[in-house]
Amino acid sequence: MEELNSFVVVANRLPVDMTAHPDGTYSITPSPGGLVTGLSPVLEQHRGCWVGWPGTVDVAPDPFRTDTGILLHPVRLTASDFEGFYEGFSNATLWPLFHDLIVPPVYDVDWWHDFREVNLKFAEAVNQVAAENATVWVQDYQLLLVPGILRQMRPDLCIGFFLHIPFPNPELFRQLPWREEIVRGMLGADLIGFHLPQNADNFLSLTRQVAGTAGSHTGQPDELEVEGEAAIREVKAHVITADGRKVGVGAFPISIDTGAVEQASQSSVEALRADLGSPEIVFLGVDRLDYTKGILQRLLAFEELLESGGLDPATTVFLQVATPSRERIEHYRVSRSQVEEAVGRINGRFGRMGHPVVHYLHRSLPKDDLQILYTAADVMLVTPFKDGMNLVAKEYVAAHRSGTGALILSEFAGAADELTEAYLCNPFDLESIKRQMLAAVHDLRHNPDYAAERMRANSEQVLSHDVNVWASSFLTCLEDFK
Numbered sequence: 409m410e411e412l413n414s415f416v417v418v419a420n421r422l423p424v425d426m427t428a429h430p431d432g433t434y435s436i437t438p439s440p441g442g443l444v445t446g447l448s449p450v451l452e453q454h455r456g457c458w459v460g461w462p463g464t465v466d467v468a469p470d471p472f473r474t475d476t477g478i479l480l481h482p483v484r485l486t487a488s489d490f491e492g493f494y495e496g497f498s499n500a501t502l503w504p505l506f507h508d509l510i511v512p513p514v515y516d517v518d519w520w521h522d523f524r525e526v527n528l529k530f531a532e533a534v535n536q537v538a539a540e541n542a543t544v545w546v547q548d549y550q551l552l553l554v555p556g557i558l559r560q561m562r563p564d565l566c567i568g569f570f571l572h573i574p575f576p577n578p579e580l581f582r583q584l585p586w587r588e589e590i591v592r593g594m595l596g597a598d599l600i601g602f603h604l605p606q607n608a609d610n611f612l613s614l615t616r617q618v619a620g621t622a623g624s625h626t627g628q629p630d631e632l633e634v635e636g637e638a639a640i641r642e643v644k645a646h647v648i649t650a651d652g653r654k655v656g657v658g659a660f661p662i663s664i665d666t667g668a669v670e671q672a673s674q675s676s677v678e679a680l681r682a683d684l685g686s687p688e689i690v691f692l693g694v695d696r697l698d699y700t701k702g703i704l705q706r707l708l709a710f711e712e713l714l715e716s717g718g719l720d721p722a723t724t725v726f727l728q729v730a731t732p733s734r735e736r737i738e739h740y741r742v743s744r745s746q747v748e749e750a751v752g753r754i755n756g757r758f759g760r761m762g763h764p765v766v767h768y769l770h771r772s773l774p775k776d777d778l779q780i781l782y783t784a785a786d787v788m789l790v791t792p793f794k795d796g797m798n799l800v801a802k803e804y805v806a807a808h809r810s811g812t813g814a815l816i817l818s819e820f821a822g823a824a825d826e827l828t829e830a831y832l833c834n835p836f837d838l839e840s841i842k843r844q845m846l847a848a849v850h851d852l853r854h855n856p857d858y859a860a861e862r863m864r865a866n867s868e869q870v871l872s873h874d875v876n877v878w879a880s881s882f883l884t885c886l887e888d889f890k
């Protein structure tokens with residue numbers, strides 16, 4: 409019988425990619441993404457179990473422990489599960505709906521049935537590995553029904569749920585034909601966490617309107633203190649469900665593992681800048697290639713500044729890393745071809761022989777290489793139309809704790825709530841992005857002390873609110889609600 413665990417995380421994906429080979433063996437590589445960045449250190453500390461899909465359909469290798477001590481328990485998904493549950497309901501229905509309809513969500517009843525069935529599979533896998541009275545932490549929008557299913561299967565468990573993407577305004581959410589089931593699924597948890605108080609407020613307003621809750625909410629937010637001042641988190645309220653349970657709802661902004669950040673060496677940074685043609689200013693973007701991230705808009709802003717003479721193509725380069733993501737979904741394909749067309753056009757217009765102005769990488773890079781890019785970049789552009797948090801912004805400021813560099817950050821990224829000294833922009837307004845690009849370059853050239861002051865304020869925020877603060881404040885609060 410499989411080992412039982414007192415701490416279980418369940419997420420759509422395991423933190424690795426497994427590739428099955430014809431001889432029956434597998435190769436395993438770490439898979440990037442915000443959730444992996446946030447959760448790996450927490451699981452390593454608890455020597456916990458991570459339940460998730462290994463990234464290849466129709467295989468489920470036996471559970472195994474990683475080098476860092478996490479027990480991985482793979483869940484088997486069929487090709488049809490993957491299409492309906494993951495590409496369909498999760499990423500063509502919920503993702504656009506929860507990101508304020510940047511593209512129109514598709515409401516398809518077959519996908520909904522797949523979503524329910526696959527959520528049941530994940531809940532069954534948790535049931536198999538969770539010890540009596542275990543703590544189970546359910547992650548993200550793909551598993552919104554898991555808390556409710558687990559509550560029925562295993563009333564002994566203490567269940568937390570954390571949403572890594574924004575929670576939309578109830579007026580938008582109410583479009584969803586299966587809205588009651590989704591809200592009831594979430595309310596199976598003892599504590600529901602969001603990144604921002606605004607997300608929690610949206611959820612609380614919604615529960616008053618749907619889902620058959622008794623509609624009872626505390627009027628006054630409670631304050632919860634965990635591990636000293638840095639970790640004060642607001643527990644906004646609780647909801648009393650129709651069956652009389654008390655469910656906590658709060659804001660817990662995720663962060664990065666600042667302790668694990670390895671500073672890039674000066675020589676590797678210099679080598680990269682030399683490879684880029686030793687420009688005066690390096691702009692950088694690092695994103696999954698997702699239409700929410702505003703990659704095209706920042707390239708267009710760059711192009712207009714080259715055109716108007718605001719930036720000089722002889723001394724400026726733009727480096728964009730766009731990690732492949734959800735490539736079979738139509739809107740992702742369109743988004744990729746728009747980005748690649750813009751890269752080609754801008755280089756055609758402003759590049760010279762052997763000196764492109766935009767360096768574009770459509771692939772995933774090793775963490776160490778990413779760190780070199782962060783350190784080498786003078787100006788980082790994080791310009792999503794909507795983003796739950798955005799860890800790239802926090803990774804960049806952590807790499808510039810000495811006060812170098814400048815961060816341009818969308819007002820619509822959750823991170824803008826904390827990184828208030830960034831150069832904030834409205835990504836829907838090209839003029840706003842352009843203004844902040846020029847302001848950042850101007851300050852780096854002519855007012856470096858001011859730029860450094862801003863960067864240091866942002867870095868201090870990230871260094872004092874790392875991923876351990878996020879996890880411990882959520883888990884301590886969960887103890888209070890179980």
Ligand code: GDG
Nearest residue numbers: 440441442445572731772773774775795796797798799800
């Ligand atoms: C979701 C929410 C929320 C990216 N490219 C490579 C790579 N990455 C890593 C980054 C960063 C992570 O992936 C991306 O995190 P983000 O937070 O920026 O974005 P999402 O993937 O959309 O994450 C988001 C997050 O969940 C956590 O709650 O902040 O709002 O959408 O850590 O460094 N890592 C490597 N190579 C790459 O090419 N190694």
